[in-house]
Amino acid sequence: MVASKYFITCALLATSVSAVVAQNRLDSSKRVLLASADLRSEKEYIIKEANVIFPEILKGNEEKAVAYISSFSDNRRGYLQNMRMKSKKMLPQVNTVLKKYNLPEELAVLMLMESAGDGNAISKAGAVGYWQFMDEVAKEYGLKCVKRLSTEDRKKMLKKNPRKAKAFFKALARQKDDRKNFNKSTLAAARYLHDRSVNLDNDWLLVVASYNCGVGNVWNAMEKSGKTNPTFWDVKKFLPAETQAYVMNFITLNVIFNNYDNFTNNNLSFTPVKIKVPDNCAFVSPPEME
Structure with missing residues (x-):
């Protein structure tokens, strides 16, 4: 079971790298500061780039x-x-x-x-x-x-003239505040x-x-x-x-x-993240694009 999980992890890492590199070759124009989704492999880890994209009016504040x-x-x-x-x-x-x-x-x-x-x-x-x-x-x-009347003001009005105060409160409640x-x-x-x-x-x-x-x-x-x-x-x-x-x-x-x-989806990256590659994981290079 451990060996199986290890093999799957390596395979997923390799697949992610291959897929993203291939996509980047297809369309390099979509690279944006703090918005790139590419992964590049190194000997001991891969780097998942930041992928957060700021709305147009907020760009420059990243x-x-x-x-x-x-x-x-x-x-x-x-x-x-x-x-x-x-x-x-x-x-x-x-x-x-x-x-x-x-x-x-x-x-x-x-x-x-x-x-x-x-x-x-x-x-x-x-x-x-x-x-x-x-x-x-x-x-x-x-x-x-x-x-608006405070609780204290309401109490004072009720104490002074309960009947008149209650009528005033009802009239106030009927008014509409825009x-x-x-x-x-x-x-x-x-x-x-x-x-x-x-x-x-x-x-x-x-x-x-x-x-x-x-x-x-x-x-x-x-x-x-x-x-x-x-x-x-x-x-x-x-x-x-x-x-x-x-x-x-x-x-x-x-x-x-x-x-x-x-x-x-817990896939939002604000800064580049290093992902440790398990020992002996072999990456499969993506096919050359013509």
Whole structure:
């Protein structure tokens, strides 16, 4: 049985090398940085090249982001799978709205990051709905907000005049908060993101940062960097820690979604990996291609 398993391992390694080398000879034009799938043999090991492919708007960030993405994908696998399931149903609708404002579809994952697709979500800071708008910004973008009462305020009102308080609570419950309306809040979010793209010269990572901490804080970070046209990586250390993680998570979700089949099959490689070849394994060279 041991000998049989050993023989199978050697055979699979040989087959993998032969198949990939042959494919590379057929089409060498598909080689992409961090996206090659070739295997090359050496005396003691073979090297499986990285095969992760970044979405177009995120290309150029591979070197600075890949370690974070790799760690996140290992530690938050369940979260990524759950978000992917939600994305299949909701993101196509979000993308339709983003397209009207000439915004990249990658921004759609912000809704998942904000509320996990829950229109009734309310943050500790008081942000509400699918896109987690605060009252002031929501009203600026034409969304109707329903006044929220704290538990303490409710108790005070009930103590002062129970009958009147209960009637007020019922009336309040009948009001509709536009932040909980998918279409209205998504339209407002697209308008907001479009305005920020104008403010930040279509630097999408800075736009994403501004959605989390406000464009004013991003401008301040840009000034502190001392650079004329700073990127997110230039200003990252001047942004709040939450915003830094927010942008990195934005990159991660988009990269994983863009490579989802390999991710679910445990075949996603972020860096070249050495695979030890068992002793006495003989590789069969692929046939010459004419």
